[in-house]
Amino acid sequence: MASQSTSRLSVAEVRSLRLRSFDWLRVRLDLPVRSDNDRLLDAVYDGPVPIDALVEHDGKVGDLVGTLWAALFLVSNRFVQVLEQNAITGWRGYDSVMKGRGPTTAWRILGVTGRSGPVQTPTGGTAGLQPLGHYLDPREWDGSDLFHPGSEGTILVTARAAEAIQGAHLKNVVLEPAGLEPLPN
Numbered sequence: 001m002a003s004q005s006t007s008r009l010s011v012a013e014v015r016s017l018r019l020r021s022f023d024w025l026r027v028r029l030d031l032p033v034r035s036d037n038d039r040l041l042d043a044v045y046d047g048p049v050p051i052d053a054l055v056e057h058d059g060k061v062g063d064l065v066g067t068l069w070a071a072l073f074l075v076s077n078r079f080v081q082v083l084e085q086n087a088i089t090g091w092r093g094y095d096s097v098m099k100g101r102g103p104t105t106a107w108r109i110l111g112v113t114g115r116s117g118p119v120q121t122p123t124g125g126t127a128g129l130q131p132l133g134h135y136l137d138p139r140e141w142d143g144s145d146l147f148h149p150g151s152e153g154t155i156l157v158t159a160r161a162a163e164a165i166q167g168a169h170l171k172n173v174v175l176e177p178a179g180l181e182p183l184p185n
Contacts, residue, residue, distance in 0.1 A: 008138060009116075009136075009138040009141045009158065010138075010158075010159055011135075011136050011138055011180050011181060011182045012180070012181065012182070013158070013159035013162075014136070014156050014157065014158065014159070014177075014178045014180055015156070015157045015159075015162040015175035015176060015177060015178060016154055016155065016156060016157070016175070016176050016177075016178045017064075017071075017073075017146075017155040017156075017157050017165075017173070017175060018174050018175075018176055019062075019064055019066045019073075019172055019173075019174070020062070020064075020171075020172045020173060020174040021172060022057075022066060023057075023059055023060075024059045024060045024061070024062050024065070024066070024172045025055065025057065025058060025059045025060065025061045025062070025065050025066075025101070026055075026056050026057040026059070026065065026066040026067065026068070027053040027054060027055055027056055027065060027066075027067055027074060027098060028053070028054045028056045028067065028068050029051055029052070029053055029054075029067055029068075029069075029072070029096070029109070030051065030052040030053070030054055031047070031051065032047060032048075033047075037067075037069045037072055038153075040072060040094060040109050040111050041069070041071060041072050041111060041112060041148070041153055042111065042112065043091070043092040043111030043112055043113040044111075045094060045111065049094055049095045049096075050094075050095035050096050050097045050106070051094060051095070051096045051097075051109060052096070052097055052099050053065075053067075053074055053096045053097065053098045053099065053107060053109075054099055054100050055098070055099070055100035055101050056068065058101065060171075060172070061101075061171075062076075062170070062171035062172025062173065063075065063076040063078050063079040063170035063171045063172060063173055064076075064079065064170065064171075064172050064173045065098075065107065065172070069153075070153065071148070071153040071154055071155050072109070072110075072153075073109070073110045073155075074096055074098070074107040074108065074109055074110070075093070075107065075108050075109075075110045076107065076170075077106070077108075078168070078170065079108075079165075079168075079170055079173075080093055080108055082164055082165060082168040082170065083146075083161075083164075086161070086164035088145045088146060088160075088161045088164060088165075089114065089143070089144045089145045089146070090112060090113050090114025090142075090144025090145050090146035090147050091110060091111065091112055091113060091114070091144075091146045092111040092112075092113055093108030093109065093110065093111070094108060094109040094111055095108065095109075096108060096109050110155070112146050112147060112148050112155055113144065113146075114142055114143075114144025114145065114146050114147030114148070115141075115142050115144070115147055115148065115149075115150065116136060116137075116140050116141040116142065116147050116148070116149045116150070116156070117136070117137050117139075117140025117141070117149065117150055118149050118150040118151030118152075119134050119135065119136055119149045119151050119152060119180065120134070120135045120136070120137070120151075120183065121134065121135070122135075134179060134180050134181070135180065135181050135182065135183040135184065136149065136180045136181075136182065136183065137182070137183040138182055138183075144158075145157065145158045145160060145161035146158075146161060154178075156178055157175055162175045
């Protein structure tokens with residue numbers, strides 16, 4: 001999970017990891033401090049584990065389970081196996097136990113160790129609500145297959161990792177084009 005890729009980032013092929021449907025099972029993480037959600041996503045959390053995941057919205061169970069935070073997910077053992085078997089870099093799994101849905105089930109919270117520079121707009125500022133021209137400088141990417149830019153919590157996925165994840169036909173997982181372009185020279 002710590003090794004880095006030596007390939008160049010094809011910004012146009014980067015995908016964004018998302019839930020296919022919000023009608024499926026979603027959970028609330030029982031954390032002592034609210035900001036621990038950010039530390040989990042950034043893979044710098046150092047609090048107690050396993051973390052209880054309490055059912056907020058019951059529904060079908062996929063390989064990707066949403067939390068009340070947009071880019072913080074639980075992943076199934078099957079999802080973890082896909083990442084490990086394909087040597088996908090840029091992630092860390094935190095042990096979690098789902099409660100409130102029959103017998104407790106072990107899951108991993110997906111922390112993202114990979115980083116890139118911020119998503120930028122044509123004016124050079126960081127992306128926000130501006131609709132057009134979101135750029136990412138591939139030189140600021142750390143080489144990880146899963147990463148998130150400095151300016152936002154979105155989980156981005158390289159083409160290599162997207163191919164492995166899509167090929168596994170994981171449930172409730174969608175990899176959408178991120179809509180990014182390489183930073184103009």
